[in-house]
Amino acid sequence: MARGHGTSPAGRNAVTTELGAIPTQGGTRFALWSTTARSAAVRLYRAPGELLRTEPLLAHDGGLFERELPGVSSGALYQFVLDDRELPDPYARFLPFGVDGPARVEPRRAPRPPGAFEAPGLHRWVIYEMHVGTFTLEGTWRAARDRLDDLVRLGVNVIEVMPIAAFAGSRGWGYDGVALYAPFAPYGEPDDLCAFVSACHARGLAVVLDVVYNHFGPAGNYLGAYAPEYFTAKHQTPWGDAPDFTEPHLRRLVLDNARYWLEELDFDGLRLDATHAIVDDSPRHVLAELASIASSLSPKRVLIAEDERNDPRLVTSHHLDAIWADDFHHVLHTITTGERDGYYGAYATDVTELARTIERGWRYEGETYEPWKASRGRAATELDAMNLVYCVQNHDQIGNRAFGTRLHHEAGVDAHASAAMLLLFLPMVPLLFMGEEWAASTPFLYFTDFDTELGHSVTRGRREEFGRFRAFADPELRAKIPDPQARSTFESSRLRWEERTREPHARMLALYQRMLALRSSDPVLSAPSRARMACETHGSLLVVRRWLGADERVLLFNAGRAPVPTPLRESEVAERDVLATSLERFHPAEVPGRAAVLLRMTNLAPRTMGGGRT
Numbered sequence: 001m002a003r004g005h006g007t008s009p010a011g012r013n014a015v016t017t018e019l020g021a022i023p024t025q026g027g028t029r030f031a032l033w034s035t036t037a038r039s040a041a042v043r044l045y046r047a048p049g050e051l052l053r054t055e056p057l058l059a060h061d062g063g064l065f066e067r068e069l070p071g072v073s074s075g076a077l078y079q080f081v082l083d084d085r086e087l088p089d090p091y092a093r094f095l096p097f098g099v100d101g102p103a104r105v106e107p108r109r110a111p112r113p114p115g116a117f118e119a120p121g122l123h124r125w126v127i128y129e130m131h132v133g134t135f136t137l138e139g140t141w142r143a144a145r146d147r148l149d150d151l152v153r154l155g156v157n158v159i160e161v162m163p164i165a166a167f168a169g170s171r172g173w174g175y176d177g178v179a180l181y182a183p184f185a186p187y188g189e190p191d192d193l194c195a196f197v198s199a200c201h202a203r204g205l206a207v208v209l210d211v212v213y214n215h216f217g218p219a220g221n222y223l224g225a226y227a228p229e230y231f232t233a234k235h236q237t238p239w240g241d242a243p244d245f246t247e248p249h250l251r252r253l254v255l256d257n258a259r260y261w262l263e264e265l266d267f268d269g270l271r272l273d274a275t276h277a278i279v280d281d282s283p284r285h286v287l288a289e290l291a292s293i294a295s296s297l298s299p300k301r302v303l304i305a306e307d308e309r310n311d312p313r314l315v316t317s318h319h320l321d322a323i324w325a326d327d328f329h330h331v332l333h334t335i336t337t338g339e340r341d342g343y344y345g346a347y348a349t350d351v352t353e354l355a356r357t358i359e360r361g362w363r364y365e366g367e368t369y370e371p372w373k374a375s376r377g378r379a380a381t382e383l384d385a386m387n388l389v390y391c392v393q394n395h396d397q398i399g400n401r402a403f404g405t406r407l408h409h410e411a412g413v414d415a416h417a418s419a420a421m422l423l424l425f426l427p428m429v430p431l432l433f434m435g436e437e438w439a440a441s442t443p444f445l446y447f448t449d450f451d452t453e454l455g456h457s458v459t460r461g462r463r464e465e466f467g468r469f470r471a472f473a474d475p476e477l478r479a480k481i482p483d484p485q486a487r488s489t490f491e492s493s494r495l496r497w498e499e500r501t502r503e504p505h506a507r508m509l510a511l512y513q514r515m516l517a518l519r520s521s522d523p524v525l526s527a528p529s530r531a532r533m534a535c536e537t538h539g540s541l542l543v544v545r546r547w548l549g550a551d552e553r554v555l556l557f558n559a560g561r562a563p564v565p566t567p568l569r570e571s572e573v574a575e576r577d578v579l580a581t582s583l584e585r586f587h588p589a590e591v592p593g594r595a596a597v598l599l600r601m602t603n604l605a606p607r608t609m610g611g612g613r614t
Contacts, residue, residue, distance in 0.1 A: 014064035015248045018256075020091030020181070021105045023074055028105050030057060030078070031066035032089070033249055035227040037082035040065035045077040045102050054081065063227065077102040082226065088179070090223045091253075094190055095166045095182045099220030103182070106190060111263045118299040119206035119268040120157055122321055123386040123528050126424075126516060127208070127431040128156040129394055132164065132187045133171055134444070134493045135434055141192035145199045147497070152203050154437055154509075155516025159200060160208040160271055162395060164193070168219035169449025171490045173395065174210070175273065176217030176448075180257040190265075197266050206268035208302065209261050213254050213286075214277035215239045219450055235279040245280035251289075258290050262301045269294070269302030269321075275314065276307045291319040304389060310362045310377030315387050322429060325380075325388040327363035329397055332419055335559045336411040341469045346370045351542040351559050355535035358426060358544065361388055385427035385528040392419045393433045395444060402466050402481045404443030404493065406436065413439055413504045417511055417581035418557055418596035424515040425544060425555040425598060427528030435495045437512040438505040445482050447490040455485040514579060518598075524548045538567055541591060552601040561593040573599050 014033040022029045030042045040059070044052040057065035079086050079102045088095065092103030119125075128151055136143035151159065163174030166182040174184065183193050200207045215237045216223065223230045230250045235242035245251050261267045272278075272287070280286045287305070294301040305314045306324045314320045327347075331354045333339065334347045346369055347353060357363045361380030369376035380388070391397075393407050408416035416439055423430050435442065448458050463481050466472040472481075482489040499505050519525045527548050536543045540560030546553050558564050566589060582595035591597055 027070040028072040029068040041081040117201035141188040178221040208269040275305040391431040404445035414594040421596040438509040
């Protein structure tokens with residue numbers, strides 16, 4: 001029996017009906033799904049707190065409430081009312097006053113027209129990870145747009161934006177989103193976001209959005225108030241009951257949301273956060289269904305998984321395009337810094353471990369992983385280079401450190417430069433984190449803006465978390481860890497673009513630009529293949545070879561502090577094509593400490609696919 005104020009024509013279905021505020025030719029259709037409400041209404045506002053009127057919604061079987069209101073157009077403010085409780089719309093397209101305030105009716109946008117921008121092939125991607133709020137002093141889409149030409153000159157061709165689905169407070173990383181369709185208001189208007197994406201495309205830059213489907217944030221999440229069935233106690237996350245992907249309404253919310261970002265807001269791909277935490281008991285996993293949506297669009301969109309399992313089936317079975325392969329970062333970080341706390345203790349501090357990781361794709365292929373006390377991973381032999389995303393820094397590996405320190409803060413500029421050169425030499429898809437290209441002096445800290453009670457809990461939990469590390473056994477040192485809730489923590493994370501012209505920043509920036517230019521133009525480096533790559537080690541020296549026919553490039557990476565002899569004959573090296581991170585003049589007989597050298601080899605017979613010479 002239908003509940004609420006009246007009924008509407010039979011056949012309406014809450015699973016197939018679009019929910020939220022949907023503009024129509026003569027007004028707006030409002031729709032919601034609730035298993036808890038006996039009646040529902042929409043409340044229209046002139047401004048927050050200035051009520052215009054309340055209109056009842058018509059009830060359908062299955063918990064669907066909807067009604068079209070003539071004359072209500074884009075820009076109207078509204079909230080829903082379930083019985084007597086006023087609630088924000090979790091399907092809102094914009095929440096200009098925060099996640100607890102009224103939503104705004106937004107116009108629909110047309111999909112990308114045929115023949116418009118198409119992202120470069122994944123094998124050519126160089127990703128630049130960006131947090132909009134700290135990328136510039138202003139922290140807005142408009143200010144970020146003004147820096148796009150700097151990224152073009154750097155040589156990247158893909159921008160990966162950290163999550164922007166609306167979350168509580170005025171600042172944060174974005175991984176606590178609660179309104180999946182609503183761009184975070186402090187960054188600017190939805191039109192500003194669309195203008196940013198269009199400006200990227202006009203410059204040949206693709207744009208990927210980081211999305212979070214494995215959980216909803218702890219503050220401002222009203223889905224459960226509409227229908228507890230969105231979540232299941234069968235699976236747990238650190239934030240409580242997990243999203244239930246067997247529930248049709250939750251599943252459609254996620255699938256339609258992905259299509260919204262990719263098609264209506266014109267993103268070229270999605271980075272799927274923590275896919276190992278997306279538990280789906282359905283016959284067909286939601287990740288495979290997301291991949292089907294991405295591949296059905298024209299042009300095809302790209303999906304990248306962040307997943308700690310080292311599981312190639314994300315690509316081979318679910319048909320995602322690439323995986324963040326963090327083992328490379330962890331081994332390289334351990335070697336360059338000597339750090340052994342936490343998961344770094346599971347990686348050896350020698351270049352043999354690094355060579356194996358590069359050749360195999362990742363370090364763990366089924367061996368026991370000590371932090372889990374269980375096996376981890378499968379062999380990555382079926383994956384191409386473009387299926388693996390490598391980095392020397394990203395938001396997690398910097399921001400999850402107590403003081404948000406970057407690689408050069410821990411290991412020095414020379415070690416950072418040589419690590420960067422190794423990253424950009426390899427055929428895998430490289431990812432840079434904003435500011436790393438000039439060894440930014442600013443940290444990237446963990447920051448939040450929750451209400452008092454939750455905020456205190458976050459601050460306390462942050463410091464208790466580091467109590468497990470040997471380096472923070474002293475409570476006085478833990479007390480110095482920046483408070484995530486303090487605005488100063490956020491402000492200190494903003495990039496200082498003016499420092500790029502000073503040393504050592506200018507030298508680092510020039511190195512990144514030169515390496516990225518070579519990666520794009522050099523016939524060997526621009527033809528990525530795991531099969532045409534080989535590694536060898538000599539003490540602290542890692543030698544990585546890449547070839548195409550008779551052309552060969554060699555990277556010498558010295559992880560030690562002392563100079564080491566090279567295994568190369570001087571007659572093999574074309575010195576005019578040398579690029580080195582060290583300020584010392586390179587001689588083919590020796591590689592300086594904490595340095596990397598790129599060489600073009602000459603007078604060589606062609607190699608076979610297995611690495612031998614014909």
